[in-house]
Amino acid sequence: MRRWTTPVLQGLVLAGAALLIAVLPRFTSEFRLGQFTYVGIYFVALLGLNILTGYSGQITLGHAAFMAIGGYTAALLILGRSGFELLGQQASHVLPEHGMRAIFTIPIAGLVTGVIGCLFGIPALRLAGVSLALATLAVAVSLPAIAKRFEHLTGGGGGLSLPLPHAPFGWHLSTPHWLYYEAWVCAGILFVVAWLLVRGRVGRAWRAIRDGEVAAVSSGVSPAVYKTLAFGIAAAYAGVAGALFAIQVSYINPDTFPVTLSLLLLASVVIGGLASLSGVIVGAFVLEFLPIYAQSPPLVHLHFAKQAGPVVFGVTLMLIVLLIPGGAASLLGRVTRPVRAWASR
Amino acid sequence: MALPLAFTWTEFGQQVTSGLASGAIYASLALALVLIYQTTNVVNFAQGEMATFTTYVAWTMMHHGLSYWPAFVLTLLIAFGGGVTVERVLIRPVEHRPEIVIVILTIGLFIAINGLVGWVFGPEVKAFDSPFPNRSVVLGGVSISVQDIGTFGVCLGTVVALWLFFRLTTLGLAMRAVAFNPDASRLMGVRVGWMLALGWGFAAVLGAIAGMMAAPTVFLDPDMMLVVLIYAFAAAVLGGIDSPVGAVVGGLLIGVVINLLGAYVNFVGQELRLPTALAVLLIVLVIRPSGLFGRVVVRKV
Structure with missing residues (x-):
């Protein structure tokens, strides 16, 4: 039996986090605010990745490729054919004539990428473990080449510059503040969606398939449906993150979402903790700040160069896998155990 | 965009031979992947990065005045030691954990080595000397560069040497036994753990050769082997991920076919070679997961 204290405690923690996110811009510089915006964007991408890898047990090394699809969808919708031609290139006729407001492109990017993710999920059904990792890695490696090849749709290697974003509807917010709230409102909504999915019937089905496909089938769970669904949802999350990213930097090119980002995303999910939503926030902070801190004091005095970030990342990942399989979330769980024990007493 | 060439048999022969040369490189790396897959049952995603690192080691030695072939041999020894160390230190502790854990560990190794190479040697592109003279020989109207012949010879020579080692020596027999049935080999007194480590060592040597x-x-440059790794994956999957013969045949096939498609199919050109390999990879994985030469695995429930 769960006592009423557990949901109340969870609600308090969430409300506290939301409040902290809401008031943070008052206490921080615009530069820092930009970094926290990236944390929000990575948070969205990692939520999707953790649904796919942590909950449904399918590994992907191509998450950044889905971010790229979302980013390009948003960029093309923002520019429209007229904006595209202003960049001095001939535009494909599939584009709408006029551009859209940036904020409306975010859900569309999520939907488009989600549909593409479902389509990719169907051949992926026949693959598991290593083969799936291979196929997704190959997608991630090839996507920049494909983007460069189809210039009429992507602007080729030169990329697409977007108009500088600003707060819509006449709201009085500076651009960094607006982008920060945009990212974190998306993150908040998608966190709630993920939480509802994971704790309900769908989440149970995913975990059942992950822990034993045969047993899941015998219990009436269709792996094909739920695995494809996981791919679609993960891709939709990546699409939203990619759109947010493209809007944040107001530029996109084939190398905006490199293969290494796919690998670092997977690493961050594992560092935060597979199959843990609270671990995702740790992962997002690690992904944004670990490379930055790897080149600042005291580490910089050890003559760490810019490339030291990935080394620290890779070593951290290996240490976590070897020593703390549950990731940061399991450490967090150990620290908060007395409180949770009290709440569910 | 690459213009399609007017078709002549000499041109075709040249495309095939240069495809065979790059195919031999893919075959070496694919064989490295298969070696590890056979024994440890895991695909080593860091294989290409390990190769990149050893190639930089070779470059450093030559930069400090060593001539090519001594540096080559020393690099192979270092690669072997490195491969064995990686297995002993990183893979052994997670041997019995789920496949996904080992995959993630090799990805950690990938990220770390990729970063390390950029950090230690710098991100700028460096030239690497070739041991072969820069000229061509004409064979039946087809001019073949000595570089291509040398590459093909070194890669295939290593493969044959390795094959002889596995067929003719007791150690090779023990390693094959471990790949076939680790439990039974352990009962027969084979040091299974060390055989696995040797497998990683040999794989690293093959990778080092492919890199050089x-x-x-x-x-x-730090990312030089990433594309080669994808081709090698495609080759290994095409040949059957547990078949050494398949890896070599797959590698040569991928090298030639990709080269011909790039030269003669306008749509593919230079840019879409890699996505074409991806398409091959996906089609094989979906239609015939055991590849051309692989064992068909029947999953019992």
Whole structure:
């Protein structure tokens, strides 16, 4: 039996986090605010990745490729054919004539990428473990080449510059503040969606398939449906993150979402903790700040160069896998155990 | 965009031979992947990065005045030691954990080595000397560069040497036994753990050769083996991920077919070679997961 204290405690923690996110811009510089915006964007991408890898047990090394699809969808919708031609290139006729407001492109990017993710999920059904990792890695490696090849749709290697974003509807917010709230409102909504999915019937089905496909089938769970669904949802999350990213930097090119980002995303999910939503926030902070801190004091005095970030990342990942399989979330769980024990007493 | 060439048999022969040369490089790396897959049952995603690192080691030795072949041999020894160390230190502790854990560990190794190479040697592209003279020989109207012949010879020579080792020596027999049935080999007194480590060592040697052979044409940079690794994956999957013969045949096939498609199919051109390999990979995985030469695995429930 769960006592009423557990949901109340969870609600308090969430409300506290939301409040902290809401008031943070008052206490921080615009530069820092930009970094926290990236944390929000990575948070969205990692939520999707953790649904796919942590909950449904399918590994992907191509998450950044889905971010790229979302980013390009948003960029093309923002520019429209007229904006595209202003960049001095001939535009494909599939584009709408006029551009859209940036904020409306975010859900569309999520939907488009989600549909593409479902389509990719169907051949992926026949693959598991290593083969799936291979196929997704190959997608991630090839996507920049494909983007460069189809210039009429992507602007080729030169990329697409977007108009500088600003707060819509006449709201009085500076651009960094607006982008920060945009990212974190998306993150908040998608966190709630993920939480509802994971704790309900769908989440149970995913975990059942992950822990034993045969047993899941015998219990009436269709792996094909739920695995494809996981791919679609993960891709939709990546699409939203990619759109947010493209809007944040107001530029996109084939190398905006490199293969290494796919690998670092997977690493961050594992560092935060597979199959843990609270671990995702740790992962997002690690992904944004670990490379930055790897080149600042005291580490910089050890003559760490810019490339030291990935080394620290890779070593951290290996240490976590070897020593703390549950990731940061399991450490967090150990620290908060007395409180949770009290709440569910 | 690459213009399609007017078709002549000499041109075709040249495309095939240069495809065979790059195919031999893919075959070496694919064989490295298969070696590890056979024994440890895991695909080593860091294989290409390990190769990149050893190639940089070779470059450093030559930069400090060592001539090519001594540096080559020393690099192979270092690669072997490195491979064995990686197995002992990183893979052994997670041997019995789920496949996904080992995959993630090799990805950690990938990220770390990729970063390390950029950090230690710098991100700028470096030229890597070729041991072969820069000229061509004409064979039946087809001019073949000595570089290509040398690459093909070194890669295939290593493969044959390795094959002889596995067929003719007791150690090779023990390693094959471990790949076939680790439990039974342990009962027969084979040191299974060390055989696995040796497998990683040999795989690293093959990777090092692939790296040093690829470097003169693709130049040295931290990401040089990423594309080669994808081709090698495609080759290993095409041949059957548990078949050494399949890896070599698959590698040569991928090298030739991709080269011909790039030269003669306008749509593919230079840019879409890699996505074409991806398409091959996906089609094989979906239609015939055991590849051309692989064992068909029947999953019992």
